[in-house]
Amino acid sequence: MTKDLSSSGLSRRSFIGRTAVASGVLSLGGGLWGASVNPANAQQQQYDYVIIGAGSAGCVLANRLTEEGARVLLIEAGGPDTSEMISTPMRLIELWGTDYDWGYQTVPQEHAAGRQLYWPRGKTLGGSSSLNGMIYVRGNASDYDAWATDFGCEGWDYASVLPYFKKSEDFSRGADEYHGAGGPLHVTADFEPHPVTRAMVEAAQQAGHPLNEDTNGAQQDGVAYVDLNTHDGKRASTAVAFLRPALERENLSLITNARVLKVDLDGTRATGVTYLQEGESRSVSATREVIVCGGAIESPRILMMSGIGPRAHLEEVGITPRHDLPGVGQNLNDHTLCPVIYEGAQQLPPPDDMAITVLHAHLFAKSDPSLPGPDMQPLFFNVPYYAPEMEQPTANAFTFNASGVQPASSGEIRLTGPSIDDPLHIDPKVLSQQHDVDILVMSIKQMREIAGQPALAKWKGREIYPGEDVQDDAALAEYARSAVMSYHHQNGTCAMGTGDMAVVDPELRVRGLEGLRVVDASIFPKVMAGNTNAPVIMVAEKAADLIKAAHS
Numbered sequence: 001m002t003k004d005l006s007s008s009g010l011s012r013r014s015f016i017g018r019t020a021v022a023s024g025v026l027s028l029g030g031g032l033w034g035a036s037v038n039p040a041n042a043q044q045q046q047y048d049y050v051i052i053g054a055g056s057a058g059c060v061l062a063n064r065l066t067e068e069g070a071r072v073l074l075i076e077a078g079g080p081d082t083s084e085m086i087s088t089p090m091r092l093i094e095l096w097g098t099d100y101d102w103g104y105q106t107v108p109q110e111h112a113a114g115r116q117l118y119w120p121r122g123k124t125l126g127g128s129s130s131l132n133g134m135i136y137v138r139g140n141a142s143d144y145d146a147w148a149t150d151f152g153c154e155g156w157d158y159a160s161v162l163p164y165f166k167k168s169e170d171f172s173r174g175a176d177e178y179h180g181a182g183g184p185l186h187v188t189a190d191f192e193p194h195p196v197t198r199a200m201v202e203a204a205q206q207a208g209h210p211l212n213e214d215t216n217g218a219q220q221d222g223v224a225y226v227d228l229n230t231h232d233g234k235r236a237s238t239a240v241a242f243l244r245p246a247l248e249r250e251n252l253s254l255i256t257n258a259r260v261l262k263v264d265l266d267g268t269r270a271t272g273v274t275y276l277q278e279g280e281s282r283s284v285s286a287t288r289e290v291i292v293c294g295g296a297i298e299s300p301r302i303l304m305m306s307g308i309g310p311r312a313h314l315e316e317v318g319i320t321p322r323h324d325l326p327g328v329g330q331n332l333n334d335h336t337l338c339p340v341i342y343e344g345a346q347q348l349p350p351p352d353d354m355a356i357t358v359l360h361a362h363l364f365a366k367s368d369p370s371l372p373g374p375d376m377q378p379l380f381f382n383v384p385y386y387a388p389e390m391e392q393p394t395a396n397a398f399t400f401n402a403s404g405v406q407p408a409s410s411g412e413i414r415l416t417g418p419s420i421d422d423p424l425h426i427d428p429k430v431l432s433q434q435h436d437v438d439i440l441v442m443s444i445k446q447m448r449e450i451a452g453q454p455a456l457a458k459w460k461g462r463e464i465y466p467g468e469d470v471q472d473d474a475a476l477a478e479y480a481r482s483a484v485m486s487y488h489h490q491n492g493t494c495a496m497g498t499g500d501m502a503v504v505d506p507e508l509r510v511r512g513l514e515g516l517r518v519v520d521a522s523i524f525p526k527v528m529a530g531n532t533n534a535p536v537i538m539v540a541e542k543a544a545d546l547i548k549a550a551h552s
């Protein structure tokens with residue numbers, strides 16, 4: 001599993017520098033496909049379903065909907081995913097800023113020291129599952145129960161969605177009450193941790209946090225080594241796990257490097273999509289449904305570009321409203337990270353196992369024991385994780401990334417004009433609620449307590465950030481605002497529910513229209529305590545069954 005670090009080109013320094021590696025467009029690579037890839041005659045074809053976006057959700061749907069013979073067209077804005085930067089887990093950070101990354105910036109954040117936050121998102125087959133940290137986390141059972149009870153999302157309580165988590169899973173420890181085996185998505189639970197990460201986990205235990213052998217099992221709380229979406233040391237994105245096998249089917253067509261401009265409507269019915277490819281605008285039709293899987297940032301844009309969204313806002317930017325839906329682009333949520341960084345007391349071993357990442361342990365903790373689930377999920381990095389604005393005095397350091405995973409703050413995505421080239425207005429309103437600042441301050445203090453334990457004595461030098469002189473709560477709150485970063489778990493902008501602000505109903509149909517669903521992280525009514533990729537895959541698995549049932 002372990003490879004020579006120098007030959008890979010990865011070093012502690014290059015991780016910190018976040019080197020942007022120029023990427024070329026690659027071919028789809030080996031394999032004899034039954035599917036048509038970039039068919040010249042797409043516009044003459046009749047497809048049962050057109051799926052917009054081959055990301056975490058889109059690849060799952062492309063697989064499940066083609067299982068029983070339906071004709072499916074999958075359209076992806078990015079290109080193929082055959083780069084070794086994508087497949088090699090340790091190289092993930094090299095992807096930021098390349099052609100594989102949409103590379104968004106938020107507007108200046110009033111409650112985060114006026115900073116613009118950088119939001120990478122995957123733009124290739126697999127979408128963000130081709131660019132993410134590969135951590136497999138489902139969230140807390142109480143999160144899904146709240147979807148059902150608080151948002152009217154019948155059928156989305158934990159007992160109802162657990163079978164869908166298990167359906168996709170191929171767990172390296174085998175099946176049990178909470179896990180599946182034999183599914184397309186490999187989940188690796190056992191690997192050799194980095195020595196510094198191991199010491200961080202031991203220190204967390206010394207500070208009173210129990211070691212949890214399975215945070216996706218009966219109990220989520222505690223410190224744990226992560227489960228990873230890898231297989232044989234390579235990234236197991238949804239493109240690898242779900243799309244590759246489906247590409248053997250003749251009833252699947254895939255178009256890459258093509259950006260959907262809008263959903264075509266005939267009255268209240270979605271009839272197809274218009275997309276841009278090689279500078280040309282082209283249209284295809286869907287006899288059954290159009291399914292929007294563009295992710296939490298692009299799905300609301302696609303709807304609004306189609307005239308589906310808040311009427312006044314659409315008129316303001318020069319788009320003819322076709323269907324007034326005030327919730328489109330609202331309810332933008334994300335988790336927060338805030339680094340607590342320690343210089344190495346000695347030279348730290350290089351992170352040289354290319355099959356894992358520099359982040360392979362985390363903690364689930366509650367700010368209040370009476371909470372139904374965790375609201376903090378700090379991450380343990382064996383390298384320094386500096387915010388972009390920070391001075392970076394050394395590469396020989398490790399990081400506890402304090403975090404909040406039940407944010408009270410939420411924001412919005414809006415258009416700035418009628419063209420696909422107009423930049424989005426992305427405003428998550430990070431830390432606009434004092435509660436979220438308080439949680440980060442608490443999490444930072446918890447990280448310091450862990451860092452002070454004997455298990456880390458051999459590795460821990462001075463505290464670089466927040467720094468020894470930053471001690472009282474007011475100073476820590478100021479630090480949190482100056483250092484907060486995205487956890488990359490954007491969601492909620494086409495929320496599922498039954499109220500006026502809901503965009504899709506509990507069957508993920510766009511409210512008030514026919515033949516149109518949204519299936520991706522944008523439909524979360526409220527974010528779960530944990531990373532969002534596995535929940536998106538679950539949502540797509542369930543959506544596939546809902547869609548099949550509707551057309552059986």
Ligand SMILES: Cc1cc2nc3c(=O)[nH]c(=O)nc-3n(C[C@H](O)[C@H](O)[C@H](O)COP(=O)(O)OP(=O)(O)OC[C@H]3O[C@@H](n4cnc5c(N)ncnc54)[C@H](O)[C@@H]3O)c2cc1C
Nearest residue numbers: 053055056057077127128132133134135260295521531533
């Ligand atoms: C840097 C980073 C690290 C992360 N780490 C983790 C982690 O370790 N574990 C975890 O669980 N989650 C992680 N996440 C979050 C997780 O990956 C996402 O929540 C999940 O992938 C979202 O899935 P999605 O289907 O909603 O969107 P995406 O996977 O982003 O898919 C959307 C797809 O639609 C395409 N698209 C968009 N607009 C158009 C258009 N107009 N026409 C055609 N195609 C279009 C995009 O190119 C993309 O391929 C991370 C995310 C990032 C960015």
